[in-house]
Amino acid sequence: MTGQRVVVVGGGIAGLATAALLAREGYAVTMLEQNRTLGGRAGSWEHDGFRFDTGPSWYLMPEVFDHFFRLMGTSTAEQLDLVTLDPGYRVFSEDGRPPLDIRADGVANRAVFENEEPGAAAALDRYLAGAEDTYRMAVDRFLYSTFADLRPLFAPDLLRRLPRLARLLLEPLDRYAAGFVQDNRLRQVLGYPAVFLGTSPGKAPSMYHLMSHLDLDDGVRYPLGGFTELIDRIAALAEEAGARIVTGARVTAIRTAQDGKRAHARGVDYRDAAGAQHTLDADIVVSAADLHHTETQLLPPSLRTHPENAWERRDPGPGVVLAYLGVRGRLPQLTHHNLFFTTDWEANFQTIYGPDPGIPDPASLYVCMPSETDPEVAPEGYENLFVLIPVPADVSLGAGGMDGAGDRAIERAADAAIRQISAWAGIPDLADRIVLRRTVGPEDFASEFNAWRGGALGPAHTLRQSAFFRPGNASKKVDGLLYAGCSTIPGIGLPMCLISAELVVKRLRGDGSGGPLPEPLPTPQAERVS
Known part of the structure; x- marks a missing residue:
């Protein structure tokens, strides 16, 4: 060898x-x-x-x-020089409610849930206990397997779990989460990890509720630099x-x-x-x-x-429109990680993944502001924003560019996202404070990374x-x-x-x-x- x-x-x-x-x-x-x-x-x-x-x-x-x-x-x-983020991330809602901060530890997050919905702390406790158990099973049995030999899958402890495994594989994540909490925003917090997996909460198997163990109990970190x-x-x-x-x-x-x-x-x-x-x-x-x-x-x-x-x-997962923005002045309304959730998620995902795909507006966005944590990533007195808008994996949407020079659909999506962040986070002059702007579209992913259909994740x-x-x-x-x-x-x-x-x-x-x-x-x- x-x-x-x-x-x-x-x-x-x-x-x-x-x-x-x-x-x-x-x-x-x-x-x-x-x-x-x-x-x-x-x-x-x-x-x-x-x-x-x-x-x-x-x-x-x-x-x-x-x-x-x-x-x-x-x-x-x-x-690496890792720091733990607290809040781990902030959630903005279309309905105008005050933003929701997800904290760095599980105890605090149970209190956050209880404050939003009486009884939700106990429900989250049950949800995360199952998530941790599923996560441990995935690490021990599935994630590190090549599946060249299937005999480990017939181990007695796995066979005993077959009824639960069947449910976790066949029931979608959004329906599973709905069995624990009623509040729409809390359901979204439990369901959004599906986006990390390149799909929607309605298509991801509920086995992936294991992801909630990571951000709600284990915390979110960032490598300085x-x-x-x-x-x-x-x-x-x-x-x-x-x-x-x-x-x-x-x-x-x-x-x-x-x-x-x-x-x-x-x-x-x-x-x-x-x-x-x-x-x-x-x-x-x-x-x-x-x-x-x-x-x-x-x-x-x-x-x-x-x-x-x-x-x-096969399903290529989503494409994305990205906007890299340099912004003059501080943005205390935002934290390191920010999620902007539309109220009607199903319609949002249907626009991306449905039979007649397009770019949703408003969209469920992700905004990263690492300058909150890391002063080396932006000049003093400025912030840097990484804005991610999920879109169909479709190279015909085009490519991005500098200072608004990208293809029309890409720049329109970025403009709409900037307006949405401005309105939902209460930053009325955000557009006027942007001093640097670069966009990226599905065509860029195809040309730079040979990504199938311009998909962003896989x-x-x-x-x-x-x-x-x-x-x-x-x-x-x-x-x-x-x-x-x-x-x-x-x-x-x-x-x-x-x-x-x-x-x-x-x-x-x-x-x-x-x-x-x-x-x-x-x-x-x-x-x-x-």
């Missing part, structure tokens, strides 16, 4: 983590990233003294990050372990050779930033790029595990696209071709992408267990000594 050559395609968090873990395992790893900077969707953009995380901004599931760093022989504390610090640290660990990282290298094909009746990965062809074509030989190829792009653009039709017609039956976590129903991490037609990232198991989000990197290691080891690997990963030198 040690010394085999590996090419990792894609320098987002999944590709970087895969390169780091495999290099520590003793593989000779080269990682190729098509853009000049690393991070993929978890990138960074700087302009006029403002610095924006361009994608993920919630630090949840801290134990997954802790585990990854320990696998690499280090710790989160050594790599932004999520680009996380990317930088993982990239540094990969290089320290021996991985070679090459940017400006666009992979154009995965090379294969026939070995008897089977095809085997033999490397990649790629084009460098100057346009020159190169061939890189390898024994194993791991694509952490978008799975649709990998399968339909980098492999010939005869070797596709997921051909184009298979994607027609394939939605509906029942048909979760756990062992989600595309696996190994090609069925090409030996030595593996997958990592948000398109494959276990799914969407930074923690899931870190786990997907570990699943590559487990697949190569032939490890069919359901739990995390022992810490730390032994280095080849340590193996020789032992």
